[in-house]
Amino acid sequence: MAFFLETLLGGLMAGMLYSLVALGFVLIFKASGVFNFAQGAMVLFAALAMARFSEWMPLWLDLNNLLLSNLVAFVMAGAVMFVVAWVIERLVLRHLVNQEGATLLMATLGITYFMEGLGQALFGSDVYKIDIGMPKEPIFVLDTFFEGGVLVNKEDVIAAAIAATLVAALSIFFQKTSTGRALRAVADDHQAAQSIGIPLNRIWVIVWCVAGIVALVSGMIWGSKLGVQFSLTTVALRALPVVILGGLTSVPGAIIGGLIIGVGEKLSEVYLGPYVGGGIEIWFAYVLALVFLLFRPQGLFGEKIIDRV
Amino acid sequence: MSKKIGDVILDIQNISLRFGGVKALTDISFNVREHEVRAIIGPNGAGKSSMLNCINGVYTPQEGTITFRGQTFDHMDSHAVAKMGIARTFQNLALFKGMSVLENIMTGRNLRMKSDMFLQALRIGPAEKEEIAHREKVEHIIDFLEIQAHRKTPVGQLPYGLQKRVDLGRALALEPQVLLLDEPMAGMNVEEKQDMCRFILDVNDEFGTTIVLIEHDMGVVMDISDRVVVLDYGKKIGDGMPEEVRNNPDVIQAYLGTSH
Numbered sequence: 001m002a003f004f005l006e007t008l009l010g011g012l013m014a015g016m017l018y019s020l021v022a023l024g025f026v027l028i029f030k031a032s033g034v035f036n037f038a039q040g041a042m043v044l045f046a047a048l049a050m051a052r053f054s055e056w057m058p059l060w061l062d063l064n065n066l067l068l069s070n071l072v073a074f075v076m077a078g079a080v081m082f083v084v085a086w087v088i089e090r091l092v093l094r095h096l097v098n099q100e101g102a103t104l105l106m107a108t109l110g111i112t113y114f115m116e117g118l119g120q121a122l123f124g125s126d127v128y129k130i131d132i133g134m135p136k137e138p139i140f141v142l143d144t145f146f147e148g149g150v151l152v153n154k155e156d157v158i159a160a161a162i163a164a165t166l167v168a169a170l171s172i173f174f175q176k177t178s179t180g181r182a183l184r185a186v187a188d189d190h191q192a193a194q195s196i197g198i199p200l201n202r203i204w205v206i207v208w209c210v211a212g213i214v215a216l217v218s219g220m221i222w223g224s225k226l227g228v229q230f231s232l233t234t235v236a237l238r239a240l241p242v243v244i245l246g247g248l249t250s251v252p253g254a255i256i257g258g259l260i261i262g263v264g265e266k267l268s269e270v271y272l273g274p275y276v277g278g279g280i281e282i283w284f285a286y287v288l289a290l291v292f293l294l295f296r297p298q299g300l301f302g303e304k305i306i307d308r309v
Numbered sequence: 310m311s312k313k314i315g316d317v318i319l320d321i322q323n324i325s326l327r328f329g330g331v332k333a334l335t336d337i338s339f340n341v342r343e344h345e346v347r348a349i350i351g352p353n354g355a356g357k358s359s360m361l362n363c364i365n366g367v368y369t370p371q372e373g374t375i376t377f378r379g380q381t382f383d384h385m386d387s388h389a390v391a392k393m394g395i396a397r398t399f400q401n402l403a404l405f406k407g408m409s410v411l412e413n414i415m416t417g418r419n420l421r422m423k424s425d426m427f428l429q430a431l432r433i434g435p436a437e438k439e440e441i442a443h444r445e446k447v448e449h450i451i452d453f454l455e456i457q458a459h460r461k462t463p464v465g466q467l468p469y470g471l472q473k474r475v476d477l478g479r480a481l482a483l484e485p486q487v488l489l490l491d492e493p494m495a496g497m498n499v500e501e502k503q504d505m506c507r508f509i510l511d512v513n514d515e516f517g518t519t520i521v522l523i524e525h526d527m528g529v530v531m532d533i534s535d536r537v538v539v540l541d542y543g544k545k546i547g548d549g550m551p552e553e554v555r556n557n558p559d560v561i562q563a564y565l566g567t568s569h
Contacts, residue, residue, distance in 0.1 A: 169430075177429040178422040185405050185416045192403035195365060196483060197391025197420040249407060 005150050007266050013156035015262020016163045017225075020218040021239035022246065022254040023167060024211045029248045030174065031183035031207035032093070034104040038111040040236025042212060044228075045084065045119040047219030049077040051128035051228040070132050074220070081212030084115070089204045097200060098190050116233060125230065130223040159221045164255075166217060170210070171251045183207055187249075241289035247302025256300060261285045314535065315343030318519055319364070319487055324373035326359055332543050333359040334370065339538045339548055341487070346513055346520045348534035350527075350554075352563060355540040357523045358400060361489050364521070365397050366390045377487075391420060396485035398476045400492045400523075404464045410475050411460050414450055417482025418443040450478045454508060470501035477508060481516075488512065490522045494529060502526065506533055531555065539563070 021043060028036040036042075053073035058064060061072065092107050138153050174180040185193045186203050194200055219228070222235055239258075246257025261284075269281040292299065319341040326334040334356045341347045349357045362368040364375060366385035374381050377393060396417075405413050422429075422439060429436045451457055454474045459467055464475055473493060480488055493509065494502045510533055512518050524530050530537060531551045539547035539554055541563040547554045554560055 172430045178419045179429075181412065181416055182419050184408065184412075185419075188405035188407055189403045191367065192399065192405065192479075193416075194367070194387035195391065195397050195399075195403075196417050196479060197388055198416075199388045 002150050006152075007270050008263060009150065009152055010156070011263035011266035012259055013153065013160050013262070014266065015259040016156075016160040016255075017218070017221060017258075018239050018242045018262055019167065019255045019258025020163045020214065020221065021235050022242035022258055023170065023251065024214045024218065025236075025239065025243045026246075026248060026251055026254045027170070027211045027214060028207060029187070030251070031187050032104075032204060033101055033187040034108060035101070035248070036211065037105060037108040038115055039211070039215065039239075040233035041112040041115040041119070042081070042084070042215035043219040043222070043235055044230065044232045045115050045219075046077055046081055046212065046216035047130065047223040047228045047232055048119045048123040048128070049080045050074060050216060050220050051130045051223060052123045053077055054130065054132075055128065066131070066133050074216070077216050078213055081216055082209050085205050085208035085212050088208055089201060093204050093208075094201060116230075120230070128223075128228040130220055130228060132220065132224055155225070159225075162217065162221065166214065167251065167255050170214075174251055179203075179206070238285065241285035243299075244289040245292050245299055247299025250299065250301035253299055253301035261288065264288060314345045317341070318343040318378060319521070320376040321360075321364070322374045322376070324360070324363055324370045324375070326356075326363060326368055326370040326543075334363070334540075334543045337373070337540070337543075337545050339545065341519060341521055342536075343486075343519055344513070344517050345535040346509070346522060346533055348522045348524060348530045348537045349540060350524065350530055350537060351540035354542075356543040357540055358491055359543075360540065361397065361491050361521070361523060364390075365395065365489060391483060394483070394486040395489065396480035396483040396487075397489035398473075398480050398491060398493060400495060402469075402472050402476060404472060404475055404479070406465045407463070409461050409463055410456060410467070410478075411447065411451070413464055413475055414447045414478045414482050415443065417479040418447065420483065446484075447482060450481050453481075453511070454478050455504075470497050470504070473497070473501075473505065474508070477505075481512065484516075485518060487519045487521060490520060490524075492523050492525065494524060494526055502529065509533060 021039065024039045024042065025036060028034055028039070050073055053076045054070050057069035057073050061069070088111060092111065093104075096104055096107060138151050141150050141152055174183065182193070182198045182203055183206070185196070185198055186200060190200060193203075218235070219232065222232060226232070242254060242257040242261050244257075245260060246253030246255070265281045265284045268284050269278070273280050317340045321340065322338050324334055324337045325332070337356075337360060339347075349360060351357050359368060363370045364385065366387040366389070369384040374383050375385060376382070377395070380393075405416060408416070422443065429440070451460060454477065456471060456474055456478070459471060464472055467475065477490075477493065490509070494505050497505065506529060509520060509522070513520050522530075522534065534551060536549060537547070537551050537554045538545060539557070539560050541559075546559040546563060547557045549557075
């Protein structure tokens with residue numbers, strides 16, 4: 001039983017991290033109707049910025065406090081992501097108002113390659129580490145109930161808490177504020193949104209900026225777990241099934257989707273793996289996504305758009 | 310029924326619009342008076358929607374000026390237009406499909422929402438009062454358009470005629486001084502048309518909103534508009550009271566062709 005709980009918790013933690021990346025996709029899709037292929041590149045870019053700034057900060061500012069230099073690095077990386085959002089709006093999106101979704105998708109594909117290149121040119125292409133001082137040692141909980149207790153990774157718990165906070169804040173932002181409403185309006189129809197006085201350009205900067213911050217947070221957490229390196233871009237690929245499962249337009253969907261996939265991966269690996277020779281973790285999410293595409297293409301919580309013919 | 314028609318509120322002067330070699334509009338001038346219902350008619354491809362899009366800031370005309378309430382512009386900016394109090398509806402529905410009727414109309418209030426984003430998120434203090442006040446306005450519009458029953462329905466599920474009403478509702482939520490209606494009755498049956506006519510006249514009557522209207526249905530146009538401007542192949546061929554326009558030989562020719 002304790003082992004089952006351990007697996008379950010491990011899955012939930014991993015799922016939370018997937019959700020975080022998936023959130024970046026959902027944000028931009030919700031607010032501009034663009035499937036942002038560049039999300040993975042943004043995660044890498046943000047993580048690189050964060051890693052290097054926190055490395056340079058003690059040298060530049062003579063800071064010896066780990067927390068303080070991380071904080072400054074985070075703010076600076078956030079500023080970099082804001083500039084990125086602004087430049088993308090200025091140079092790319094502004095010229096593509098009222099274009100088809102596919103056109104915008106292709107544009108983000110271009111942005112992907114550009115940002116991958118630029119990130120490594122600016123910040124270097126080695127493997128860097130982000131040390132935000134998260135405790136690495138595992139702890140045991142619930143040892144009154146089970147013999148030996150349940151092993152939990154402290155780092156994972158903190159990461160999950162950060163992710164959960166971010167998600168809650170964003171959900172409220174989208175549902176309750178007029179800016180959130182404007183973002184959703186822009187996603188549905190550019191022209192109509194303009195006609196009621198929603199400033200398209202500003203909205204796009206806001207949403208790419210928020211997605212940049214989400215990328216920064218996920219880059220930071222993933223980076224501190226795995227190290228900051230080029231393969232971080234593939235984290236986005238792992239978040240794809242999450243988005244399909246949860247629905248492209250739903251913030252809570254990204255979370256639930258992430259949790260389902262995280263838990264599903266771990267449980268199936270542990271309990272089904274031995275019968276089929278293991279390796280389920282690698283393809284489980286994609287197969288689940290496929291099943292969803294067949295039977296419920298809008299995902300669990302996606303908006304079902306009904307077109308009258 | 311007599312109503313007070315005021316001074317010129319919107320003055321279009323010598324507007325020309327080209328797309329490459331295609332002349333969509335050539336030297337169009339006309340004006341719109343406060344509180345009137347002004348129709349723009351013409352055969353397909355006459356440039357009616359282009360004209361509306363120039364006023365609305367979607368297109369930028371190469372020549373000419375637009376004067377709104379004494380301010381002259383050589384092109385309009387969509388965002389500024391909405392702020393100045395010009396709202397529009399669309400020929401092909403352009404509703405926010407993922408949202409309910411209520412939310413769609415609520416978006417029309419966005420420009421007027423002033424309170425801080427964080428207060429809004431927490432629903433506290435002035436933000437809550439503001440949200441309630443806006444919601445009241447929106448409910449009023451919903452009552453007015455008789456779509457109470459569909460308040461929470463996603464707009465995509467509504468029949469076409471009702472979607473058109475929601476489009477109108479969203480524009481009304483801006484509390485515009487001038488309302489641009491691009492074929493509000495296209496594709497409707499007789500009953501729906503009558504309803505829509507009634508709404509347009511009521512808006513004009515009750516709120517004093519000036520209305521610029523593109524319409525194909527001649528019967529409707531002649532019934533509800535105060536003055537009519539006629540376009541054909543991007544040129545103005547007639548302008549005046551409905552009965553004047555109806556008897557204008559150029560207009561008859563454009564619509565019916567001439568016998569040789």
